[in-house]
Amino acid sequence: MMEMRADVGHGTGKNSWGEFWRKLWGWMFGRKHGSQATLAEAEEEESWPRENPYLHRLRGILEQLLGRYQMSYREFRPLLIDTDTPPESLLEEDQVEVVLEQISEDLNFLLIVTDRPAYFADYIQRMYEDSGLVVQIGPKGQGFPADANVILDMEQQGDCPLRHIGEHVLYIPVYKRRWGPAESVDNLDISIPIGYNTVIVKGV
Numbered sequence: 622m623m624e625m626r627a628d629v630g631h632g633t634g635k636n637s638w639g640e641f642w643r644k645l646w647g648w649m650f651g652r653k654h655g656s657q658a659t660l661a662e663a664e665e666e667e668s669w670p671r672e673n674p675y676l677h678r679l680r681g682i683l684e685q686l687l688g689r690y691q692m693s694y695r696e697f698r699p700l701l702i703d704t705d706t707p708p709e710s711l712l713e714e715d716q717v718e719v720v721l722e723q724i725s726e727d728l729n730f731l732l733i734v735t736d737r738p739a740y741f742a743d744y745i746q747r748m749y750e751d752s753g754l755v756v757q758i759g760p761k762g763q764g765f766p767a768d769a770n771v772i773l774d775m776e777q778q779g780d781c782p783l784r785h786i787g788e789h790v791l792y793i794p795v796y797k798r799r800w801g802p803a804e805s806v807d808n809l810d811i812s813i814p815i816g817y818n819t820v821i822v823k824g825v
Contacts, residue, residue: 671706671777671796675811676716678824680723685822686813690791692770694727700769702761703735705776717775718744720795724773725752732757732769765790783816792816 687697708715721744733741738758745756770790777796786792794814803810809824
């Protein structure tokens, strides 16, 4: 359930109380209760730093997730949606490169949808020379091909495109929904959003 907060410490009088009741009324009656899509949208509206503290452990996390869905890494056929917030300088680490370096080994399929295809030219060439894999590149804004069975969404803005994705495809938003410690005594487990749901994996 979406958490409601009334910040009564800022402003006084009718304006502040009126604003509070307006927000409360809109929250209570402006949503369709019981809808999975509505619950997901409510979570996406939360404001938090768009970071993923588990990004450098992604390979181990993915292997656990694939196992939960009876899928081996050899069957892993990812479509990676390129970031919409690339580094502003060469000194910054490109989050997409962090992911690609982890998932590249043993891949039999990879499609990158991006607005900067030239950026991936060296990576595509290296993958072909090292493993024979032909990395596919496509533009953003098109439909999702049937060949992919996992979508790694590296964008920070925009909607989660769940309504356009087949039921057999695992949709993993890396930034659009929060990854965090699961409710456990030692907080070593990680709660990972998969589509409308969350999956708990062991910390790696």
